[in-house]
Amino acid sequence: MMKTIERIALPPPAPGTRRELTVHRYGKPGARPRAYLQAALHADEHPGLLALNHLIRMLDQGRDPVVGEIVIVPLANPIGLSQQLHGYLLGRYDFCGGLNFNRGYPELSEPVARAVEGSLGDDTAGNIELIRTAMASALADLPRDSELKALRAALLGLSMPSDIVLDLHCDLEALVHIYASHHHRDFAVELGADLGARVVLLEKEPGGSPFDEANAGFWWKLRERLRDDRVPLACIAATVELRGQADVSDELAEMDAANLYRFLQRRGMIGGDPGHVPAPLFQATPLEATDVIAAPAAGLVVYKKELGDIVETGDIVAEIVDLAADDPCAGRTPVQSRATGLLFSRQVHKLLSPGMSVCKVAGTKILAHREAGALLEA
Ligand SMILES: [Zn+2]
Missing domain, CATH: 3.40.630.10 (Zn peptidases)
Structure with a gap:
């Protein structure tokens, strides 16, 4: 050889x-x-x-x-x-x-x-x-x-x-x-x-x-x-x-x-x-159909969906827990998917700042909010 x-x-x-x-x-x-x-x-x-x-x-x-x-x-x-x-x-x-x-x-x-x-x-x-x-x-x-x-x-x-x-x-x-x-x-x-x-x-x-x-x-x-x-x-x-x-x-x-x-x-x-x-x-899908779901607020992310789950547009995939809220029940912000598709990526570390990725969902339809030419960063 x-x-x-x-x-x-x-x-x-x-x-x-x-x-x-x-x-x-x-x-x-x-x-x-x-x-x-x-x-x-x-x-x-x-x-x-x-x-x-x-x-x-x-x-x-x-x-x-x-x-x-x-x-x-x-x-x-x-x-x-x-x-x-x-x-x-x-x-x-x-x-x-x-x-x-x-x-x-x-x-x-x-x-x-x-x-x-x-x-x-x-x-x-x-x-x-x-x-x-x-x-x-x-x-x-x-x-x-x-x-x-x-x-x-x-x-x-x-x-x-x-x-x-x-x-x-x-x-x-x-x-x-x-x-x-x-x-x-x-x-x-x-x-x-x-x-x-x-x-x-x-x-x-x-x-x-x-x-x-x-x-x-x-x-x-x-x-x-x-x-x-x-x-x-x-x-x-x-x-x-x-x-x-x-x-x-x-x-x-x-x-x-x-x-x-x-x-x-x-x-x-x-x-x-x-x-x-x-x-x-x-099913091979366009990159522009992948939703990178960003944290809407600072806090701990708790997932409501698992890797491999099929989620629908509007499904709550996670909640962000604001640990500084006076009322624990009021301090939760739901995070929704904007795509219908497969949840294939989540965070390792759970404390997130606003804008950090919560998870990725591979959909089949091009998403209007996605910017071409920015990979999955925008
Ligand atoms: Zn890499």
């Missing part, structure tokens, strides 16, 4: 300290199709870490040949993993600049458009190669003068040449769900079925340049920039939410790894028979 392990050093953030990325590569370098997987870009989301740990073990056992190439970064964010504060890991935002670790990735369609303009032909494979060559030089030009910029450049350098990119995250307390572009509906449905997802959310316009969009969106942005349909959508990416933060166990991680393995077989990276696609446990 062909396997290499590479370590990429990040520039030291302070004298006497140094972090690195570990990269496991399977298959012949440059072989196609190529898959890239990473976990814990938000460093406080750990189920994917254990899932990739099991996937690496399975691939190391070499049961089936790796036909394409598989690149795995089991810890995508060593910076965030070290952000402990008084016993709590705060891994979503960078302590130095305050940036969300999964937003604001550089947009490479502009320099690549300049490089390939006028040189595309009618051969799709040739166009992909031409674009990937220009992409490689744009990636090489990315700034690496801070630890965070170097991390982002390294991750994109490993992921962007791939045919498939899976970014493993988790929610607070949640069922397995997946975010992908509406361009890649069939892929997302197949991935969701293989992973036993309960919700698949299709984005029209993700916004904010998260990691999945930086990879897959590069291609449709390049197509738009060049106004040329000969630019193929040559990279498919998804953000996979492996349940909630506390859902870390060998049982779940082994199951997730086996499901990922089967999906990689189905997509041609690994040989062997993946069998039939399991029956989907979801």
Whole structure:
């Protein structure tokens, strides 16, 4: 079996300290199709870490040949993993600049458009190669003068040449769900079925340049920039939410790894028979039909609905208890769903400020109050 392990050093953030990325590569370098997987870009989301740990073990056992190439970064964010504060890991935002670790990735369609303009032909494979060559030089030009910029450049350098990119995250307390572009509906449905997802959310316009969009969106942005349909959508990416933060166990991680393995077989990276696609446990729905229900007041949230419940518009999903109220009976504010659909995500910590998310409901109808291009943050 062909396997290499590479370590990429990040520039030291302070004298006497140094972090690195570990990269496991399977298959012949440059072989196609190529898959890239990473976990814990938000460093406080750990189920994917254990899932990739099991996937690496399975691939190391070499049961089936790796036909394409598989690149795995089991810890995508060593910076965030070290952000402990008084016993709590705060891994979503960078302590130095305050940036969300999964937003604001550089947009490479502009320099690549300049490089390939006028040189595309009618051969799709040739166009992909031409674009990937220009992409490689744009990636090489990315700034690496801070630890965070170097991390982002390294991750994109490993992921962007791939045919498939899976970014493993988790929610607070949640069922397995997946975010992908509406361009890649069939892929997302197949991935969701293989992973036993309960919700698949299709984005029209993700916004904010998260990691999945930086990879897959590069291609449709390049197509738009060049106004040329000969630019193929040559990279498919998804953000996979492996349940909630506390859902870390060998049982779940082994199951997730086996499901990922089967999906990689189905997509041609690994040989062997993946069998039939399991029956989907979801209906793929537009992201704009998901209600992120915000706390209307400060207080403790008490839930009236469970994960996996189907709720209707107007149903009371929770109450916010105002502990400062004179009369305990009067100090409760009901929280209603504005969508009819599946309740798939709730809070871990129960003391909420106004505007914080109480829960998420995946509906089927576009909601007027949702803003496109803001992911689930507005
Ligand atoms: Zn995340």
